[in-house]
Structures are given as C-alpha cells and as structure tokens.
Amino acid sequence: MSCPQAIADALSPLPSWQEGAIKTTIIDFVTDVTDPNNVNFVDPDDRIAVFDNDGTLWSEKPCYFQESFILHRQGSYANCFPEELGQETAPLTKEELIFTDTQLNYGITTDQYIQEANGFLNTANHPDFHRPYVELTFQPMVEFLQYLRDNGFQVYICSGGGIDFIRSFAEEAYGIPPQNVIGSAILSKFEIQEGNPVLVRVPLPVLPINNNAGKPVGLERYLGKRPIMAVGNSTGDLQMLQYTDDGQGQDLMMLVHHDDPNREYQYDEGAEDALQEAAQRGWSVISMKDDFIKVFAWE
Amino acid sequence: MSCPQAIADALSPLPSWQEGAIKTTIIDFVTDVTDPNNVNFVDPDDRIAVFDNDGTLWSEKPCYFQESFILHRQGSYANCFPEELGQETAPLTKEELIFTDTQLNYGITTDQYIQEANGFLNTANHPDFHRPYVELTFQPMVEFLQYLRDNGFQVYICSGGGIDFIRSFAEEAYGIPPQNVIGSAILSKFEIQEGNPVLVRVPLPVLPINNNAGKPVGLERYLGKRPIMAVGNSTGDLQMLQYTDDGQGQDLMMLVHHDDPNREYQYDEGAEDALQEAAQRGWSVISMKDDFIKVFAWE
Numbered sequence: 001m002s003c004p005q006a007i008a009d010a011l012s013p014l015p016s017w018q019e020g021a022i023k024t025t026i027i028d029f030v031t032d033v034t035d036p037n038n039v040n041f042v043d044p045d046d047r048i049a050v051f052d053n054d055g056t057l058w059s060e061k062p063c064y065f066q067e068s069f070i071l072h073r074q075g076s077y078a079n080c081f082p083e084e085l086g087q088e089t090a091p092l093t094k095e096e097l098i099f100t101d102t103q104l105n106y107g108i109t110t111d112q113y114i115q116e117a118n119g120f121l122n123t124a125n126h127p128d129f130h131r132p133y134v135e136l137t138f139q140p141m142v143e144f145l146q147y148l149r150d151n152g153f154q155v156y157i158c159s160g161g162g163i164d165f166i167r168s169f170a171e172e173a174y175g176i177p178p179q180n181v182i183g184s185a186i187l188s189k190f191e192i193q194e195g196n197p198v199l200v201r202v203p204l205p206v207l208p209i210n211n212n213a214g215k216p217v218g219l220e221r222y223l224g225k226r227p228i229m230a231v232g233n234s235t236g237d238l239q240m241l242q243y244t245d246d247g248q249g250q251d252l253m254m255l256v257h258h259d260d261p262n263r264e265y266q267y268d269e270g271a272e273d274a275l276q277e278a279a280q281r282g283w284s285v286i287s288m289k290d291d292f293i294k295v296f297a298w299e
Numbered sequence: 300m301s302c303p304q305a306i307a308d309a310l311s312p313l314p315s316w317q318e319g320a321i322k323t324t325i326i327d328f329v330t331d332v333t334d335p336n337n338v339n340f341v342d343p344d345d346r347i348a349v350f351d352n353d354g355t356l357w358s359e360k361p362c363y364f365q366e367s368f369i370l371h372r373q374g375s376y377a378n379c380f381p382e383e384l385g386q387e388t389a390p391l392t393k394e395e396l397i398f399t400d401t402q403l404n405y406g407i408t409t410d411q412y413i414q415e416a417n418g419f420l421n422t423a424n425h426p427d428f429h430r431p432y433v434e435l436t437f438q439p440m441v442e443f444l445q446y447l448r449d450n451g452f453q454v455y456i457c458s459g460g461g462i463d464f465i466r467s468f469a470e471e472a473y474g475i476p477p478q479n480v481i482g483s484a485i486l487s488k489f490e491i492q493e494g495n496p497v498l499v500r501v502p503l504p505v506l507p508i509n510n511n512a513g514k515p516v517g518l519e520r521y522l523g524k525r526p527i528m529a530v531g532n533s534t535g536d537l538q539m540l541q542y543t544d545d546g547q548g549q550d551l552m553m554l555v556h557h558d559d560p561n562r563e564y565q566y567d568e569g570a571e572d573a574l575q576e577a578a579q580r581g582w583s584v585i586s587m588k589d590d591f592i593k594v595f596a597w598e
Binding site: 045048110154163164167171177178179181185187188189190192195196197199206207208213214216217220221222223224225239242243245246247 | 344347409453462463466470476477478480484486487488489491494495496498505506507512513515516519520521522523524538541542544545546
C-alpha cells in the first residue's frame with residue numbers, strides 16, 4: 001500500500017462502504033460506546049459484537065460452502081455446480097447440513113478435519129465465481145470487523161455452520177481466532193494417539209444446532225452475556241437479533257440484504273421474516289448494492 | 300494501599316508467593332513467552348492459560364461449594380456442616396453434583412440462577428471458616444491470574460463445576476469475565492417473556508460433563524486451540540494437563556497441592572493419579588504450605 005493510501009485509510013475507516021445512513025450508523029454507534037464521556041459508553045469486557053457467517057461475511061449461494069465441502073468429501077464435487085444442483089436437488093438446510101457433515105466426517109481428529117476443510121476452501125473453485133471460496137468474503141464486512149477490533153470490540157462469529165469448518169479459515173480470512181468462533185459442534189472424545197493428545201470426532205451433534213433459537217443458546221453458552229451488536233442476513237439470525245435487542249443500553253442490530261444480482265446474488269428467500277421484523281423494529285438493513293463500494297476484495 | 304507498598308508490588312509481581320523454585324518457574328515461563336526476541340515467544344492470540352476452579356482457585360472442602368448451594372436451594376443448608384455431612388453422607392462427586400443441580404434448578408432463567416448463586420456465595424457462611432464463600436479464594440492464585448493478564452495472557456477457567464455457578468462470582472472474585480469461563484453446562488431454551496428475551500434452564504446437562512476427559516473436549520469446543528498453561532489440583536484435571544503437555548512449543552503444567560492443614564486443608568484423595576503423573580512428567584507441584592505466604596486475602 002502506498003503511503004498516501006495508508007494515510008487516507010487511517011483517516012477514513014470503512015473505505016469500501018459508501019457514505020450514507022448505514023456507514024454513519026456504524027460509526028456513530030462505535031463512537032458512542034467507546035467514548036468514556038458518553039452516557040452510552042460500554043466497558044471493553046462488554047463490548048461484544050457477533051456476526052453470522054454464511055450470507056453475512058461471505059456468500060452462501062448456490063449452496064452453503066460447507067455443503068460444497070461435503071460433496072468434495074463424498075467425491076461428488078461436480079454436483080455442486082448450479083445447473084446440476086438446481087435441477088437435481090435443493091441445497092441443504094443448515095440442520096441437514098450439520099447432520100450430514102456429522103455423519104460423514106467422524107473418526108478423524110479435529111486437526112485432520114480442519115486441515116481438509118482449509119485445503120478445500122483454498123483450492124476448490126466456486127461454481128459461479130471460479131475462484132477459491134476463501135476469496136468470496138465480503139470486503140466491506142472484513143473492514144467492519146477490523147474497525148470494531150480497532151475500537152476495542154471483542155468480535156465473534158455466531159454461525160449455524162460447523163464450528164470446525166469455520167475455524168479452518170476464519171483467522172486467515174477475517175482475523176477472528178478460533179476462540180471467537182461459535183457454531184454448530186460435533187461431539188468429540190479425548191484420546192492419546194501414539195503419545196499425541198488429540199480429540200476425535202464422534203458422529204453425534206452437540207444440541208441444539210446453532211441456528212434460529214439455537215443461536216441465543218450458543219451465545220449464552222459461550223459468552224454468558226448479551227452482545228451489544230449483532231449482524232446477520234437471514235431468518236436463522238432472527239433470535240440472535242431479538243436476544244441482542246433487549247432494550248438494555250445501546251444496541252445495534254443489522255441485516256445484510258442480498259440485493260445485488262450483478263456483483264453477487266439477489267434473493268430474499270430465507271430472510272423474509274427477519275427483514276419484516278427489521279422494518280418493524282428499526283433494525284438497520286445493509287444494501288449490498290447501495291452500501292458496498294465493492295463486494296469482493298478482488299473486484 | 301500506601302504509595303510505597305504500591306511501588307513495591309509493582310516491582311515484585313506475585314507478592315503472596317514465597318521466593319523459590321515455583322515462583323521462579325512461573326516468572327521465567329511468562330518472561331520467555333512474552334519476549335519477542337525469545338525463541339519461545341508466543342503471540343497474544345495463542346497465549347492462553349486455563350485454570351481449574353475448585354481446589355485450584357478456591358477451597359473445595361468439606362464439599363464442593365456448589366453442593367452447599369444445592370443444599371441451600373433445597374432448604375437443608377444445615378446439612379452442609381461437616382459433623383453432619385461427614386457422618387451422614389459423602390460429598391457429591393462432580394458428576395453427581397452437576398446432575399443434581401440440573402434436576403433441581405430448572406425452569407428459571409439463567410439470570411435468575413446467577414442472581415441466586417451470587418447472593419448465596421456472598422452471604423452464607425462456610426462451615427469451617429465462618430466467612431462467605433467468596434472470601435475463600437486463594438490470594439496467591441488471584442495474583443497469578445492478574446500477573447498473566449498483565450502479560451497479555453487470555454486467562455480462562457475450565458471447571459467441572461457448573462458454568463453458570465462459576466460465572467455468578469468469577470468476574471468479581473478473579474477478574475475473569477463470563478466469556479472466559481468454561482464449565483459443565485445445562486441445556487437452555489430461548490423464550491421471550493413479557494417482551495424480554497431470556498434463556499430458560501432445561502433439566503438436561505450438556506454432555507460431556509466438563510471433568511476428567513471432558514475437560515479437553517470443553518477446551519476444544521470453546522477455544523479451538525491448546526492452552527500453553529494449565530493449572531489444576533486433582534485427577535479431574537489430569538486430561539486437561541495431558542492435552543496441554545503436547546510436546547509442541549513451550550508449555551507449563553502445574554498442580555496445587557493441598558498440604559497445609561493449619562491454614563486450609565491437607566489431603567491427597569482425588570489427586571493421587573495427577574500427583575503421580577506430575578512426578579513422572581516433571582509438572583510443577585505448588586505446595587500451599589511452602590509456596591504461599593498467605594492462603595486467603597484476609598489472613
């Protein structure tokens with residue numbers, strides 16, 4: 001990065017966000033809760049922001065990327081391509097996805113699973129974008145995460161996706177370390193294999209699946225306190241947003257709206273109830289078309 | 300605190316620890332992993348220390364303090380006193396304790412449970428020490444936790460005890476916020492009660508119980524990476540120590556040994572296997588009698 005560019009970025013946070021109401025909402029909120037002289041000041045221990053992953057931090061079409069990984073593990077990655085997927089089978093729901101992964105990827109250590117997933121995400125090409133999946137993170141959201149950390153926030157992922165699947169790439173892609181990832185988990189058991197202490201995946205999910213009403217359960221189990229910011233994109237995030245919007249103190253609830261058919265995808269399916277409640281309760285709706293200067297880093 | 304005392308403390312970390320091999324081991328380890336020029340330097344994201352709670356950070360006799368709370372909730376707190384407890388019933392094991400608490404304290408919100416537990420720990424008197432339970436934390440260990448945080452460690456509790464029980468007092472007693480507490484959990488369900496989003500306790504434990512081989516499972520589920528330091532006191536901590544002692548990089552494994560019948564208690568029961576493995580593998584054994592200048596803050 002050139003020096004003038006570095007200075008410009010430092011002066012203007014969130015460079016891939018259009019100036020406008022949404023960017024102002026984010027900056028005003030962060031400014032409020034980090035100013036010790038502001039009545040809305042929040043101590044760093046409580047300055048917790050949670051983000052959904054699929055559809056919020058990266059794409060989720062034509063199917064969840066974890067489904068692509070499952071197809072790869074089954075040796076049928078070709079089925080991932082939309083002309084076949086669209087004609088033959090509907091994409092898996094989050095619950096189907098977790099049960100399928102749980103039944104498929106067991107008996108190996110967590111480290112082995114993570115290595116497999118990381119390798120897949122860095123090498124297999126996405127059927128529409130023809131790029132590795134790790135390149136399909138939303139650049140404005142990556143900046144958002146960094147901006148929050150720069151302001152003393154603890155930033156967590158709270159995803160319906162598999163916790164180990166997300167841990168396999170989240171630190172590299174988002175700067176979010178494994179201990180800040182909450183997701184659907186598989187049971188595991190402790191073993192010492194040839195002197196190495198490891199955890200082996202057992203084909204049973206930890207309940208509940210970390211989606212819909214399971215998200216606040218996961219937040220409480222991992223955090224023991226309510227976030228002050230929650231960002232999602234679908235009805236699977238609705239209860240997480242309701243839980244955050246508890247009427248105590250300053251909160252920010254946001255939905256990423258997929259309304260950009262040219263640069264990404266356009267769809268409301270699976271988000272209808274969340275969008276409706278956002279309108280009723282005044283949650284912020286981020287338009288990918290209007291609020292993102294760029295969607296992907298490589299544009 | 301007087302100004303000279305404050306300066307003395309700042310110059311000498313761990314003021315309640317006797318000078319000697321154990322204090323030197325702690326300070327040398329922390330100095331090593333925090334010095335960027337040292338080959339053993341560890342990045343702050345990976346600088347994770349985990350502590351057992353019962354018997355490691357506070358006392359666990361004549362029964363686990365969570366058992367005292369259960370007796371209080373059953374209206375039979377008088378049974379907690381050792382002459383009755385010793386003659387009538389053996390103290391509960393960690394597993395019995397968690398199942399009993401799970402069956403007793405359900406149908407209420409997590410917030411209500413935490414409020415009850417916090418009130419109990421701050422007001423009921425311990426049968427031997429005749430002080431509130433929150434005053435039975437080990438002062439040298441509280442200093443140890445703070446010393447680690449001052450050196451950029453992420454400090455977690457990993458306890459077989461109930462996660463909500465520990466969260467009810469850990470921030471006040473140890474400076475450990477709820478999101479850094481790993482423990483045995485109860486299932487919960489999300490509800491909106493009179494407009495308030497809450498979690499209600501369901502009478503089923505989350506498996507496995509976070510003890511023995513369940514501790515590495517909990518560490519992986521919450522952290523997704525191995526700690527570089529683990530401190531316990533009993534065989535319930537053995538697998539946590541084995542998991543930490545993985546032969547990769549610099550690690551520190553420690554056991555608190557209850558060998559001080561005058562200031563606290565003297566016992567090896569429940570710790571025999573851990574003490575034996577500590578001797579074999581060179582883990583550090585902290586003598587409460589010899590290494591602690593004081594055990595409790597109020598001495």
